[in-house]
Amino acid sequence: MKNIQSKDNLVVRQAMKVAAGRDKTRILLEGVHLCEEWLKRYDPPESVLVQASAVDRPEIARLLAITDTARQYLLADALFNAIATVQTPQGIMFVATRPVPAAISRLSTTALWLDRLQDPGNLGTILRTAAAAGVKDILLSAGCVGAWSPKVLRSAQGAHFALDIYEHQHFPDIRDRLDMPILASSLVPGARSLYEDALPAACLWVVGNEGQGVHPDILTVADQCIFIPQSDAVESLNAAVATAILLFEQRRQHMRG
């Protein structure tokens, strides 16, 4: 393990660039849980950064034992904290290559289209929820918040690595590849209650921007608009909560594995 003292070190500068979102091919994984989840599915990361004061913790030592010593860097606490995007860093970070999913040919199992979603915490929670619901393909419109920022990664708790995430997508391109109906979450007139009809076993769910909802162009081509019947005590549901209720109602009806 190399000892790094200077913030001019190349590995440190690269990690800072990734943390700031200025490196589109790499991701920063902060904390033991995310690093463990990465190693379950992918090759070892490009670099393993360890906080000097945390090196002897058992959960950190365990991760060091299963990664390549030549890629491990011991950082003085101040240096480690300068890279970290959390106030209380957990002692370890990976810098890894951002996974790129295979190109989409056809879509025939339930997938999720996110239309201009803005909040990183919402996006992370939605990814975690979709993975838990057994959904694999996540399609993000242009105008969505970036899916691989440290905040989204933290909030999704490793769900990224169980999903195929397609950013900057164009809706008509995806529509041409669908072997299933489009169901949009919306309160527009004519929308049906989620509990009114049987849901298809597979569909493209569309969830919209936190404030404005789904874009009218998509509503126009959706096979069905669906609303979640709620009390009028509040105006609406959080986007991640609405997604969860939709996906798990479909899961209840069809019980994906």
Add this chain to the structure above:
Amino acid sequence: MKNIQSKDNLVVRQAMKVAAGRDKTRILLEGVHLCEEWLKRYDPPESVLVQASAVDRPEIARLLAITDTARQYLLADALFNAIATVQTPQGIMFVATRPVPAAISRLSTTALWLDRLQDPGNLGTILRTAAAAGVKDILLSAGCVGAWSPKVLRSAQGAHFALDIYEHQHFPDIRDRLDMPILASSLVPGARSLYEDALPAACLWVVGNEGQGVHPDILTVADQCIFIPQSDAVESLNAAVATAILLFEQRRQHMRG
């Protein structure tokens, strides 16, 4: 409307104390939406703080038109921003008296017990979700994050004002007042799938700490432990998402108004 320039002004000092969580009898409502929601249900606030550069915006002017001029304070932008807990303040804040719900005698309609919930964003989303699901009584254990901080208020988007929120509760006291079963969200052995049995029309739902789940003492006395069947692609669901799936499945079965 009074013009305030100094941070030594009493109203400013009070607002700062509320923003910092050091005033247990008052709350800070930031932004047009929260202020509007407050006025739908309660008397005008103690003070209305307006950001100088925002005073002419139509949505701010509308709020000023329906509150008492004697309680309105125009603050220089820097002063307003020093109080605000958000990076991009929305031009208006209310300082209001924290609502205190009536003492609980008996509980016979669906209520929610939150056991040592830690994350303010989660709590806010849970309150918003509970209100949308038609649940009114929210009971927080000792050790829960405070329910009335600016962050929880923002995340709940006005749901606080549609709920009766009881903090620092003692589980045995509440249990003595229940005319309905206790259903705890948990993965313990013996837990039943959410979709396995009919849910009662009314129950006390128990949702636990983000990391540790529901306290064993509560699991022991719960009438049923319930889990949400999910894919094993991720370890667990976010606490707010889990709460949403539970409450809306019950709502689907019994359709509360």
